[in-house]
Amino acid sequence: MISLQHVNPRVRGIRVSSHSELQSLAARITQVALKPCQKVIDVSSGDLQQAGMKPVSFLRQVLAVCLHPELLKDKDLPLDVRLRAQRFLEVCDGGSLGSYTASSGMEYIRRRIAEFITRRDAGVPSNAKDVFISSGSQRALMVAVKLISTVEGDIRSGVLTPMPCPHTLPALLDEAGVTLEPYELIEEQGWAIDLDKLHEALKDARGRCNPRAIYISNPGNPTGHVQDRHSIEEVIQFAAAERLLLLVDEVNQDSVFGPGREFISYKRVLFEMGEEFSQTVEMVSFYCLSTACCGECGLRTGYMEMINIDPQVKFFVDTCLCIDICAPVVGQLALDVMIDPPTPGDPSYDTYTQEILLTRATLSQNAQRAQEFLNDLPGMRCEPAMGGIYLYPRLDLPSEIVREAEISEVEADVLYCQRLLKEEGVLVGAGSQNGQTTDKHHLRLCFNVPSDSLEDVLTRLGSFHLRLLDALPHSHRGVEDMDTRGKYKKDIKPLV
Amino acid sequence: MISLQHVNPRVRGIRVSSHSELQSLAARITQVALKPCQKVIDVSSGDLQQAGMKPVSFLRQVLAVCLHPELLKDKDLPLDVRLRAQRFLEVCDGGSLGSYTASSGMEYIRRRIAEFITRRDAGVPSNAKDVFISSGSQRALMVAVKLISTVEGDIRSGVLTPMPCPHTLPALLDEAGVTLEPYELIEEQGWAIDLDKLHEALKDARGRCNPRAIYISNPGNPTGHVQDRHSIEEVIQFAAAERLLLLVDEVNQDSVFGPGREFISYKRVLFEMGEEFSQTVEMVSFYCLSTACCGECGLRTGYMEMINIDPQVKFFVDTCLCIDICAPVVGQLALDVMIDPPTPGDPSYDTYTQEILLTRATLSQNAQRAQEFLNDLPGMRCEPAMGGIYLYPRLDLPSEIVREAEISEVEADVLYCQRLLKEEGVLVGAGSQNGQTTDKHHLRLCFNVPSDSLEDVLTRLGSFHLRLLDALPHSHRGVEDMDTRGKYKKDIKPLV
Numbered sequence: 003m004i005s006l007q008h009v010n011p012r013v014r015g016i017r018v019s020s021h022s023e024l025q026s027l028a029a030r031i032t033q034v035a036l037k038p039c040q041k042v043i044d045v046s047s048g049d050l051q052q053a054g055m056k057p058v059s060f061l062r063q064v065l066a067v068c069l070h071p072e073l074l075k076d077k078d079l080p081l082d083v084r085l086r087a088q089r090f091l092e093v094c095d096g097g098s099l100g101s102y103t104a105s106s107g108m109e110y111i112r113r114r115i116a117e118f119i120t121r122r123d124a125g126v127p128s129n130a131k132d133v134f135i136s137s138g139s140q141r142a143l144m145v146a147v148k149l150i151s152t153v154e155g156d157i158r159s160g161v162l163t164p165m166p167c168p169h170t171l172p173a174l175l176d177e178a179g180v181t182l183e184p185y186e187l188i189e190e191q192g193w194a195i196d197l198d199k200l201h202e203a204l205k206d207a208r209g210r211c212n213p214r215a216i217y218i219s220n221p222g223n224p225t226g227h228v229q230d231r232h233s234i235e236e237v238i239q240f241a242a243a244e245r246l247l248l249l250v251d252e253v254n255q256d257s258v259f260g261p262g263r264e265f266i267s268y269k270r271v272l273f274e275m276g277e278e279f280s281q282t283v284e285m286v287s288f289y290c291l292s293t294a295c296c297g298e299c300g301l302r303t304g305y306m307e308m309i310n311i312d313p314q315v316k317f318f319v320d321t322c323l324c325i326d327i328c329a330p331v332v333g334q335l336a337l338d339v340m341i342d343p344p345t346p347g348d349p350s351y352d353t354y355t356q357e358i359l360l361t362r363a364t365l366s367q368n369a370q371r372a373q374e375f376l377n378d379l380p381g382m383r384c385e386p387a388m389g390g391i392y393l394y395p396r397l398d399l400p401s402e403i404v405r406e407a408e409i410s411e412v413e414a415d416v417l418y419c420q421r422l423l424k425e426e427g428v429l430v431g432a433g434s435q436n437g438q439t440t441d442k443h444h445l446r447l448c449f450n451v452p453s454d455s456l457e458d459v460l461t462r463l464g465s466f467h468l469r470l471l472d473a474l475p476h477s478h479r480g481v482e483d484m485d486t487r488g489k490y491k492k493d494i495k496p497l498v
Numbered sequence: 499m500i501s502l503q504h505v506n507p508r509v510r511g512i513r514v515s516s517h518s519e520l521q522s523l524a525a526r527i528t529q530v531a532l533k534p535c536q537k538v539i540d541v542s543s544g545d546l547q548q549a550g551m552k553p554v555s556f557l558r559q560v561l562a563v564c565l566h567p568e569l570l571k572d573k574d575l576p577l578d579v580r581l582r583a584q585r586f587l588e589v590c591d592g593g594s595l596g597s598y599t600a601s602s603g604m605e606y607i608r609r610r611i612a613e614f615i616t617r618r619d620a621g622v623p624s625n626a627k628d629v630f631i632s633s634g635s636q637r638a639l640m641v642a643v644k645l646i647s648t649v650e651g652d653i654r655s656g657v658l659t660p661m662p663c664p665h666t667l668p669a670l671l672d673e674a675g676v677t678l679e680p681y682e683l684i685e686e687q688g689w690a691i692d693l694d695k696l697h698e699a700l701k702d703a704r705g706r707c708n709p710r711a712i713y714i715s716n717p718g719n720p721t722g723h724v725q726d727r728h729s730i731e732e733v734i735q736f737a738a739a740e741r742l743l744l745l746v747d748e749v750n751q752d753s754v755f756g757p758g759r760e761f762i763s764y765k766r767v768l769f770e771m772g773e774e775f776s777q778t779v780e781m782v783s784f785y786c787l788s789t790a791c792c793g794e795c796g797l798r799t800g801y802m803e804m805i806n807i808d809p810q811v812k813f814f815v816d817t818c819l820c821i822d823i824c825a826p827v828v829g830q831l832a833l834d835v836m837i838d839p840p841t842p843g844d845p846s847y848d849t850y851t852q853e854i855l856l857t858r859a860t861l862s863q864n865a866q867r868a869q870e871f872l873n874d875l876p877g878m879r880c881e882p883a884m885g886g887i888y889l890y891p892r893l894d895l896p897s898e899i900v901r902e903a904e905i906s907e908v909e910a911d912v913l914y915c916q917r918l919l920k921e922e923g924v925l926v927g928a929g930s931q932n933g934q935t936t937d938k939h940h941l942r943l944c945f946n947v948p949s950d951s952l953e954d955v956l957t958r959l960g961s962f963h964l965r966l967l968d969a970l971p972h973s974h975r976g977v978e979d980m981d982t983r984g985k986y987k988k989d990i991k992p993l994v
Contacts, residue, residue, distance in 0.1 A: 008710075009814055010647045016817050022601070051596035062566045070555075070562035100547035100794045105518070109525075137633050137798065141822040170823070177821050214504075298596045300827035302633065310558045318505055321512050325673050326637040327666070330826040331796035339885075 014178040020416045021046065021435045028429045029419065039480055042423070043459050045448045046431040047169070048223075048391045050297035053451035055364075058357055061339040061352040064090070068099050080349035090335050099331040104393060107135025107305065111334050116304055118341035123270035132308050134319055135337065137329045139290035139304035140170060145322040146249060146286050146306060147178040149315065150214040160211030161249070162203050164195070166394060166436035168223040168251065169446065183207035184437065185216075189396065191223035192385045194478040197236050203461055204244060215247035216240075221254040221265065222444045224394045226369065226387025226435055228263045234271040239321055241283055248285040253304075257294030257450070259366035260388025269309055291333060294391050294450050295361050296340045299335040361450075368449040368456050369393065375460045376447075379467050382408040391450040394433070397443040398470065421470070426462035446482025505921065512672040515929045516912045517665055518543065523916065524925045538919070539955050541944045542927035543665070544719075544887045546793035549947035551860075552851055553809050554792060556846040561828055563797070564595050576845035586831050595827035601820040603801065611801055614811040614837035619766035628804050630815055631833065632826045635749055635786035635800035636666060642745060642782050642802060642820040643674040643813065646710040649773025656707030657745070658699055660691070662890060662932035664719040664747065665942065672976050676867060679703035680933065681712075685892065688881045689721035693732050700740060711743035712736070717750040717761065720890045720942045721933055722865065722883025724759045730767040737779055744781040749800075749861070753790030755862035756884025765805055781805040790946050791857050792836045799829025859947075864945040864952050865889065871956045872943075875963050887946040891928070893939040911939040915967070920957035 024046065032042045044052060051057060055480035060083060067073040067087035074084050093110040095101040106112065112130040119128035136142040146219075150159050158179040162317060163171065167182075176184045185203035187193040200216070207213045218237060221228045229237075241248045250268045258265045269287055273280040290304025342348040343358075369387045376384040376395045399414050407414035415432035422430050433444025449456060520542065528538045540548060547553060556579060563583035570580050589606040590975075591597040597972050602608065608626040615624035619951060632638040646655050656677040659667065663678075671678045681699035683689040696712070703709045715735060717724045725733075737744045743769040746764045754761045765783055769776040786800025804812060839854075840846040847909045865883045872880040880891035902912035911928035919925050931941030 005808060008648065009811055013645060013814050013818060016814075016821075018817065021819065022816075025600075038615075042820040049598045051594040052592035052598065054592055054660075057594060057596050059566075066562040066566035066569065069565065070558045073562065090577055094796075095545070096548035096550055098796070100553050100796045102543070102545045102548065102795045104521070104525075105653060116637045137637075137826070141633075145824060149505055149509060150506065157566070170821075172818070174613070174821050177818065236720055278689075299598045299823075300590075300594070302824065302826040312501060315501075315505055318509050318512075319520070321514065321669070322509060322673065324518060325640060325666075325670050327795075327798065330798040330829065332828050333826065383602055472983075498672070 007293060012177070012179050014489050016173050017201065018227070019173060019435050020413065020419075020432060024416070024419055024423065024429060024432070027423055031423060031427060037346065040375065042385060042427040043430060043451075043455055043462075044429040045451060045459055046419075046429045046446060048294075048448050049293060049300065050294070050391075050448075050450050051298055053448065055297050055361065055450060055452065056357065057298065058339075058354065060341070060344055060354050061296070061298070061336055063350075064339055065336060066151070067325055068094075068335060069332070073421050082344055082348040084352050086339065090338070094331065099335065100472055101331070103328045103331060103334065106320050107329060108131070108331075108334055111135060111338050113232065114338050115341060119267075119307060122123075123267055123273070126270050126273040128269075128307065131316075132311075133305055134308065134323060135303065135305045135329045135334055136323060137304075137326070137333075138264070138292070138302045139251070139288040139306070140174065141329075142288055142304055142306040143249065143251075144174060144178065145319055146308075147175060147180055147215075148322060149318060150247060151179045152212070153179070154212065160207050162207065162213060162216040162246070163203060164201065164217065164219060164222075166433060166438050166444065167217065168219060168433060169435040171217065172437050181207075181211040182437065182484065183213060186458060187222075187225060187227070188446050189385060193222055193227040193394070195233055196239060197240060198241050200237070213244070217249045217251070218268070220250040220268070220391030221258055221323045223251065223254060223390055224392035225385070226390040226392055226394065228258050228260055228265065228388040230263070231266055233269055234266065235270055235275060238268065238275060238279055238283055242279055248283065250285060250287045252287050253290055253292065254294055254390045255289065255389060256296070257365055258389035259362065259369065260386070263388045265389070269307065272309070282310060284311055290314055291336055291340060293340070294324070295358055296364060297334075297450075298333075298336055298340075301330065301333040301336050302338055303329050305337065309396075315365045364453060365391070365450055368451070371453075372447065372449045372456060372460060379464060380471060382467065387449070391448050393447045393449055394436075395445050397433075397445055399443050403470070415445065418443070418470075419445070422466050425469075426466045428459050428464070428466075461494065505733055508673070508675050512669050514666050515665060515669060515931050516915075520912070520915055520919065520925060520928070523919055527919065527923060533704075539947075539951055539958075540925040541947060541955055542915075542925045542942060544670055544788060544790075544946065545795055546605045546664070546790070546887075546944075546945050546946050547795065548949050549944065550861070550951050551793050551857065551946060551948065552793065552853065554839070554850065556840055556850050557792070557794070559834055559846075564590075564831060565828070566672060578844040578846050579939060582835065586834070590827065591963050595831065598831065599824045599827060601824050602816050603629070603978060604827070605832055607761075607834050610834050611803075611837060615639055615765070615803060619769070619831040622769040624748065624765075624803065628807075629801055629814075630804065630819060631799065631825045632819060633800075633822070633829070634788070634798045635747070635802070636670065637783055637825075638800055638802040639745065639747075640674065641672060641815055643671060643676055643711075644818060645814060646743060647675045648708070648962060649675070650708065653708050655710045656703050656782060658703065658709060658742070659698065659713040659933065660715060660718075661941065662689075662720055662929060662934050663713065665927060665933075666713060666930040667713065668933050677703075677707040678933065679707060679709060683718075683721060683723070685881060688884065689718055689723040689890070691725065691729055691733060693736060696733070696736050698738075709740070709742060711745050713745045713747070713855075714764070716749040716764070716884030717754055719747065719750060719886055720888035720927070721881070722886040722888055722890065724756055724761065724801065724884040724886075726920060727762055727767055730762065730764055733773060734764065734768055734771060734775055734779055738775055744779065746781060749786055749788065750769040750790055751785065751884045752792070753861055753887060754885035755865065756882070759883070759884045765803065768805070780807055782807070784824045787832055788834060790861060791854055792832075793946075794829075794832055794836075797826065797829040797832050799825050799833055801833065810827055849962055856951065861887070861908075861946055864947070864949060865948075868943065868945045868952060868956060871960065875960060876967060878963065883945070887944050889943045889945055891941050891943070893941055894930075894941050899966070911941065914939070914966075915941070918959065918962050921965075922962045924955050924962075926959070926960045
């Protein structure tokens with residue numbers, strides 16, 4: 003029997019994020035409909051197509067042909083679509099994507115991914131044997147973290163985790179039985195990684211757990227920070243010196259738009275640091291279909307590349323992935339299209355390029371537009387994003403709200419999000435979902451949405467925010483804390 | 499660092515099946531090609547489309563349209579295809595299957611599944627809240643087993659498991675940290691479940707673990723046994739009396755062809771046994787796309803229905819499924835098509851019916867043909883299958899093979915499979931992969947393949963088998979053990 007008290011304590015210990023509660027609330031609100039003209043807009047997670055972003059036509063066409071091969075004869079579909087689909091069907095067992103694949107993915111796609119990585123990293127070699135395809139990057143991360151999860155006496159394995167971190171990460175670590183050991187990112191420096199903070203966190207962690215790995219998100223989820231080569235080198239040197247496994251979320255590698263910034267992979271930097279590092283530092287890098295420019299979240303497929311990992315350990319990766327058989331074949335094939343899209347001369351090249359350019363333009367324009375808008379609101383300040391898909395503005399909440407949240411036993415930022423959702427039908431994420439437990443409050447806002455949706459979100463958010471502040475007794479608003487434009491001065495703490 | 503000795507001991511403890519080794523061998527053989535005219539035929543697992551079975555056209559057409567909605571305008575596609583696709587796109591967030599869904603699946607599909615279950619079970623009600631969609635039935639089972647996995651002192655949770663069991667099950671229980679407690683099925687009765695064996699197994703288990711659940715496979719994987727109502731009632735009464743959670747693999751519910759047999763769900767029987775049972779017995783039933791008639795293994799989607807489970811416990815199911823976000827949307831939609839195919843009057847009805855009738859005819863004819871062929875081989879005896887997709891013949895191996903296997907430190911049935919694969923390019927499963935550790939040897943052979951492939955498999959298998967026996971010194975073959983047709987007498991043990 004599985005009465006509540008007999009449920010696996012580790013499962014009972016998985017922290018419950020307010021994210022899903024807010025999503026349920028959003029679903030209920032959608033059903034009853036706020037105002038006839040309004041629909042709920044969800045910018046709390048990177049669910050891009052839900053938010054109205056369009057899929058890549060070439061990718062969808064290829065998959066449609068693979069599912070219904072009669073379409074190979076359809077002359078209305080571009081030739082490169084049909085050729086790619088034909089190639090895919092040839093490499094699927096039984097000529098069908100209804101067949102199982104090896105647990106780590108189709109050999110052909112693993113090779114193609116390794117070729118992509120080699121191209122991306124200016125020739126740093128990648129081996130198909132190091133590539134493991136899974137049902138999304140979360141599933142790959144589950145396996146990687148499970149490998150290092152041990153208990154010695156009362157001491158569990160720990161993972162140094164950025165604060166803020168992706169909102170999906172804390173529960174994943176709980177489920178694997180691994181301790182989340184926070185390291186602070188530096189908000190004032192655009193959420194950069196600071197070496198002193200890493201050392202500090204490691205020192206703190208050592209008393210409580212056995213630190214085995216460090217998690218990095220670059221481009222940063224939810225911060226939008228993009229590391230430069232120097233910063234990456236510092237982290238690698240730290241991991242090398244402390245013998246930590248590097249878990250690198252590089253899912254948003256296709257979204258870097260900050261002036262003078264480019265995506266450099268951890269692997270490339272590692273290999274360009276010389277053999278002292280390239281032969282020794284253990285690293286796992288994650289990528290998937292749910293990226294800024296591909297956005298195929300619903301297809302549920304990703305991969306990890308495991309570098310410098312003992313082949314005997316990789317054997318266990320296969321063993322773990324084997325338990326739920328393999329990743330969806332539709333998604334495995336989609337990975338191939340994502341990493342090797344049409345090139346000049348291909349019939350689909352022009353359409354593809356137009357679609358991608360539109361997405362990229364949306365990304366950078368929206369990021370700037372939203373950041374400026376948020377910074378103009380009193381009690382809000384927002385670092386610019388250099389990449390990724392989120393802005394992560396700080397919210398200086400009036401003391402009334404904080405007190406009300408305490409009474410309701412809810413995080414103050416969650417209370418803010420609930421109200422925003424109920425009053426304006428806009429769902430943004432609360433910083434407390436990103437692991438932050440300090441008295442600093444933040445919001446998480448995905449800007450990779452159509453520009454008109456973003457305008458709608460900003461209008462509703464702004465209107466709600468100003469209404470909230472106006473409703474408070476002026477004596478409590480601390481006029482002395484405001485500058486001449488009625489904004490809170492940046493260096494003043496809210497009245498808590 | 500993840501040096502081998504620091505890998506999570508539970509992961510290191512996952513038993514390694516010879517199945518994947520044999521599959522790797524098959525892949526290598528495919529690459530070097532045995533004989534120019536031959537290709538490797540894999541009948542070791544229920545990978546139906548790999549083996550040449552055709553997908554359901556209606557299902558594939560609907561999914562193709564969903565992926566590439568331009569096809570909604572394609573008049574060459576049947577109207578019911580386009581209408582179903584249109585409905586699906588309406589219920590997908592953002593009108594796209596590239597969006598995430600709730601972690602337990604799309605509300606719409608869960609409701610549709612509940613309706614299907616109610617129809618199937620002659621009106622026994624099903625509630626969408628009890629239906630959890632996952633990336634395949636294995637993933638659902640992982641979650642259900644994880645819920646009951648606890649350790650008290652040295653005592654772990656145990657699951658009563660049929661012998662033989664599905665070849666994917668032992669590793670799954672290992673990974674969840676749960677003890678596999680075997681109960682024997684009665685081969686001579688067509689692999690029926692025997693109540694005495696259940697009591698015996700439970701008694702044995704009580705010393706070693708905390709028995710929390712009983713796993714049932716009906717129709718049986720790999721046995722082909724189909725339980726009748728009386729047998730199901732017995733199992734339910736046993737589970738009720740012993741307060742065990744019923745984990746019922748009903749994945750092959752669409753494949754029952756034994757004379758006078760029909761599929762009756764555990765849930766239906768439970769509810770028809772009266773409130774004493776229907777209100778109390780905890781049950782989880784699994785179903786998925788990888789069935790005999792649908793066979794969409796590569797789409798990786800299934801569901802479980804949880805009956806009489808505390809809502810607070812179901813909350814944790816959601817929590818666990820949330821960790822890797824949600825099941826693939828393509829597969830979620832495919833579930834809808836599988837459970838509600840075209841009906842009379844629909845444009846696709848005739849095609850659908852022809853396809854399904856062909857599959858059903860193949861199933862029953864192949865099962866009979868293969869069983870008769872195998873029973874005609876010396877040293878082989880095979881119970882008839884009443885359903886499912888496998889035959890599970892017993893192999894009375896000559897003592898030379900058993901001794902050679904001992905020396906090579908490999909299971910004797912695995913050695914047999916290796917040789918068959920190398921010499922004839924036919925991959926069958928070994929009974930030891932199905933959890934059987936006795937000195938009785940078995941093979942696992944999926945008969946849900948095109949009839950000509952089956953003939954090819956049988957010819958190669960027969961030829962190999964007879965060659966193997968002929969190559970042995972006659973004095974060792976035990977002529978006294980053979981009947982007049984040169985077959986081993988059924989009641990004689992092999993020379994071990």
